[in-house]
Amino acid sequence: MxxxxxxxxxxxxxxxxxxxxxxxxxxxxxxxxxxxxxxxxxxxxxxxxxxxxxxxxxxxxxxxxxxxxxxxxxxxxxxxxxxxxxxxxxxxxxxxxxxxxxxxxxxxxxxxxxxxxxxxxxxxxxxxxxxxxxxxxxxxxxxxxxxxxxxxxxxxxxxxxxxxxxxxxxxxxxxxxxxxxxxxxxxxxxxxxxxxxxxxxxxxxxxxxxxxxxxxxxxxxxxxxxxxxxxxxxxxxxxxxxxxxxxxxxxxxxxxxxxVAYGGAQNRKSxxxxxxxxxxxxxxSQEPSHFEAQGDDYLDELIDEDRRRSRNRRITWLVGSIVVVLAIAAGLLLGYQWTQSRYFVGQTNGHVAIYQGVQQTIGPITLSHVFEDTGISVDTLPAYMQSQVQNTISADTIDAARATVQSISDTVPSG
Structure with a gap:
């Protein structure tokens, strides 16, 4: 029902x-x-x-x-x-x-x-x-x-x-x-x-x-x-x-x-x-037609009320600001954690290397670092493979990155 x-x-x-x-x-x-x-x-x-x-x-x-x-x-x-x-x-x-x-x-x-x-x-x-x-x-x-x-x-x-x-x-x-x-x-x-x-x-x-x-x-x-x-x-x-x-x-x-009809007493006082x-x-009514700040702790109550409302607004603003800052920080942390779940193959100091992260920077912050130096010299690779390594090769996981390195190693001429 x-x-x-x-x-x-x-x-x-x-x-x-x-x-x-x-x-x-x-x-x-x-x-x-x-x-x-x-x-x-x-x-x-x-x-x-x-x-x-x-x-x-x-x-x-x-x-x-x-x-x-x-x-x-x-x-x-x-x-x-x-x-x-x-x-x-x-x-x-x-x-x-x-x-x-x-x-x-x-x-x-x-x-x-x-x-x-x-x-x-x-x-x-x-x-x-x-x-x-x-x-x-x-x-x-x-x-x-x-x-x-x-x-x-x-x-x-x-x-x-x-x-x-x-x-x-x-x-x-x-x-x-x-x-x-x-x-x-x-x-x-x-x-x-x-x-x-x-x-x-x-x-x-x-x-x-x-x-x-x-x-x-x-x-x-x-x-x-x-x-x-x-x-x-x-x-x-x-x-x-x-x-x-x-x-x-x-x-x-x-x-x-x-x-709704606007208008009325143009000279009406607030x-x-x-x-x-x-x-x-x-x-x-015999009540006053205007405000009189006297007696009955009237002003004290008004001041208390204004302070309470001002305090509540400050608390609301502070809590809201903290929530926004925490949300931004959480978003940045989650975003950074995601970047560190990615890998790519590139070069470092003339060697083929596996990098953890993504190939972007945020201001002075680099979102990748060398995870593993393979020791394979880039100069020993065929020209086409050197070009691919220099341009980097993306990999979703560390296992995929290592499989890519193995493929690169297989192209090194013997002897």
């Missing part, structure tokens, strides 16, 4: 925001949510460009590792596209997007995540958050400085530590491969859902509704019932077992479902500091 998927994608502007900066997709094997930010137009552009690039990898893969690699390449390319868009449209400076994506391959899923959108797995009645938010307050929680409950109302809960955008050419994306099985239900969502609907209500919606579309619609309704201060985007993916292949109609929702994005939660 083959595993198949049934899915649904829904996106809603919410009750406060003027436009929808989220994008979502449910396709053949790819499922993704992107939550854009950056002010008027910027968030729309960021999430749409990123998701549209990701759609190119929707298809079949021989393994989840291959799918994971495809996700990584697509996300790096999407990040470059965002940087290029900012270069061509300076008014978009500071835009960015979260991205959480899943690719199903047989009994496995490849996951990619950056930002504070989330991926959940609902299995055997238990809801598990698979991804970790890349936010300032999550760092505080991880370090034991605040509790998860305190994080929900922390004044810096809007600050993202990692996003796709024009800040970093090598985005730090979380990648992993996990198993999946019949009965699993995967939920991808923007923080427009998780910011207002708690996990118990999400789990109940996943339990009570058999169809992905019904679950998605209910979760959007619950977000709206709680005021929906932000856009909300939901993708639900069910894993089931069937004798037949799955049929699907790709669903693209939110900003990516419309043509609301960013290096490595960070402020994730707006609606015009009715």
């Amino acid at each position: 083959a595993l198949v998927t049934e899915s649904a994608a829904v996106s809603h502007v919410g009750r406060v925001r003027a436009n929808n900066q989220d994008s979502g997709y449910a396709g053949q094997s790819l499922f993704a949510v992107a939550d854009g930010m950056g002010g008027h137009a910027g968030g729309d552009v960021a999430s749409a460009l990123a998701l549209n690039k990701l759609l190119e990898i929707d298809g079949e893969y021989s393994s989840a590792v291959d799918a994971e690699f495809a996700l990584q390449e697509a996300i790096v390319s999407a990040n470059a596209i965002l940087a290029e868009a900012v270069y061509e449209h300076p008014e978009l400076t500071g835009m960015g997007t979260t991205l959480s994506a899943l690719v199903r391959v047989g009994h496995s899923v490849a996951l990619a995540h950056i930002g504070d959108s989330r991926i959940y797995r609902f299995r055997d009645g238990k809801l598990s958050q698979i991804t970790t938010d890349h936010t300032f307050v999550q760092r505080l929680v991880d370090n034991g400085r605040i509790t998860a409950e305190e994080a929900k109302v922390h004044p810096r809960r809007s600050v993202l530590m990692r996003v796709l955008g024009d800040v970093d050419s090598t985005p730090d994306v979380d990648l992993q491969v996990m198993d999946t099985r019949p009965g699993d239900r995967w939920l991808l969502c923007s923080d427009g859902l998780t910011g207002v609907v708690d996990n118990d209500d999400i789990a109940k919606a996943l339990t009570d509704n058999p169809a992905p579309q019904a679950v998605a619609d209910l979760l959007v309704k619950q977000s709206l019932d709680h005021g929906a201060p932000d856009n909300v985007t939901i993708v639900v993916v069910d894993i089931s077992e069937s004798f037949t292949g799955s049929t699907y109609i790709p669903q693209t929702v939110g900003a990516a479902s419309r043509p 609301t960013r500091m290096p490595g960070l994005r402020l994730h707006p939660r609606g015009s009715g």
Whole structure:
């Protein structure tokens, strides 16, 4: 029996925001949510460009590792596209997007995540958050400085530590491969859902509704019932077992479902500091509309994060350089070993000799040496044989080379 998927994608502007900066997709094997930010137009552009690039990898893969690699390449390319868009449209400076994506391959899923959108797995009645938010307050929680409950109302809960955008050419994306099985239900969502609907209500919606579309619609309704201060985007993916292949109609929702429209506020000012994005939660929010480096060890955390990312980049570069050097050295060693498995007959000091190696040099390095001086004087050979020895005679093995020497010796005139 083959595993198949049934899915649904829904996106809603919410009750406060003027436009929808989220994008979502449910396709053949790819499922993704992107939550854009950056002010008027910027968030729309960021999430749409990123998701549209990701759609190119929707298809079949021989393994989840291959799918994971495809996700990584697509996300790096999407990040470059965002940087290029900012270069061509300076008014978009500071835009960015979260991205959480899943690719199903047989009994496995490849996951990619950056930002504070989330991926959940609902299995055997238990809801598990698979991804970790890349936010300032999550760092505080991880370090034991605040509790998860305190994080929900922390004044810096809007600050993202990692996003796709024009800040970093090598985005730090979380990648992993996990198993999946019949009965699993995967939920991808923007923080427009998780910011207002708690996990118990999400789990109940996943339990009570058999169809992905019904679950998605209910979760959007619950977000709206709680005021929906932000856009909300939901993708639900069910894993089931069937004798037949799955049929699907790709669903693209939110900003990516419309043509990308550049433009907007030409005089809009960037609301960013290096490595960070402020994730707006609606015009009715009392949170700061710009970055303020004060209080709550804010700068300390920023510096720690920058150092960590810089250290990781240095380690990655160093490890990559070592791997390349080792690969080159291994290639040279194998190549040299191969040359020393070859032989040829030539002359040395007026004598016929067997050489080990090949008749080439690399700079000052000669790839052959005299293996055996036969003692046969070249001058004693017939003219045609002298010419052959001077031009060298190739031999695949030492035995073949010695047989060639014997043939040469037989041409020496007697007496």
